[in-house]
Amino acid sequence: KAGVTQTPRYLIKTRGQQVTLSCSPISGHRSVSWYQQTPGQGLQFLFEYFSETQRNKGNFPGRFSGRQFSNSRSEMNVSTLELGDSALYLCASSPSGYEAFFGQGTRLTVV
Amino acid sequence: DAKTTQPTSMDCAEGRAANLPCNHSTISGNEYVYWYRQIHSQGPQYIIHGLKNNETNEMASLIITEDRKSSTLILPHATLRDTAVYYCIVRGLQGAQKLVFGQGTRLTINP
Numbered sequence: 513k514a515g516v517t518q519t520p521r522y523l524i525k526t527r528g529q530q531v532t533l534s535c536s537p538i539s540g541h542r543s544v545s546w547y548q549q550t551p552g553q554g555l556q557f558l559f560e561y562f563s564e565t566q567r568n569k570g571n572f573p574g575r576f577s578g579r580q581f582s583n584s585r586s587e588m589n590v591s592t593l594e595l596g597d598s599a600l601y602l603c604a605s606s607p608s609g610y611e612a613f614f615g616q617g618t619r620l621t622v623v
Numbered sequence: 624d625a626k627t628t629q630p631t632s633m634d635c636a637e638g639r640a641a642n643l644p645c646n647h648s649t650i651s652g653n654e655y656v657y658w659y660r661q662i663h664s665q666g667p668q669y670i671i672h673g674l675k676n677n678e679t680n681e682m683a684s685l686i687i688t689e690d691r692k693s694s695t696l697i698l699p700h701a702t703l704r705d706t707a708v709y710y711c712i713v714r715g716l717q718g719a720q721k722l723v724f725g726q727g728t729r730l731t732i733n734p
Contacts, residue, residue: 545721554724555661555667568721611657
């Protein structure tokens with residue numbers, strides 16, 4: 513069974529640009545969550561999508577957004593990038609209510 | 624979700640049992656205890672979860688006290704590959720998939 517796939521694995525962007533990250537969940541999983549991990553703040557919840565609807569949202573500015581498609585694949589977008597957005601972005605899929613399975617993450621560097 | 628408290632770091636000799644404690648004194652009746660670990664630069668990995676009974680799987684055992692205010696994750700025969708940050712998380716089983724990660728315990732397995 514294939515795991516959670518995140519693309520790209522590494523990304524370098526310039527301040528002010530925007531970026532889109534992609535996550536393909538495990539087949540059959542309808543819940544996709546996104547997390548940001550930085551050395552200073554640790555792992556922080558961004559948002560969760562279930563059946564194309566945002567079900568929960570963390571405490572992040574509106575520059576961070578996401579969506580989920582009918583095949584459960586999800587994308588997150590960060591607009592007007594800031595240096596502080598440099599982080600490992602992790603996606604997790606879940607068969608709703610049970611354990612979450614994480615991908616390897618996308619490491620975003622903003623210069 | 625209830626807050627958890629874990630030691631910042633622990634050491635264990637290879638081949639010995641690693642016992643990782645977690646305090647969750649404000650846990651409510653419908654909340655489960657989850658354990659994840661994160662090996663350097665990888666996405667978190669689900670280990671085990673439980674409500675009130677002790678649980679065991681191929682990776683670890685979870686011992687929850689009778690009052691449910693604390694728990695212990697046991698890795699029965701630690702190997703060097705078990706070196707990681709271990710997170711204890713409390714959350715409800717159903718509903719939105721939101722994991723609140725603390726700082727975790729950095730477990731180092733020594734040869």
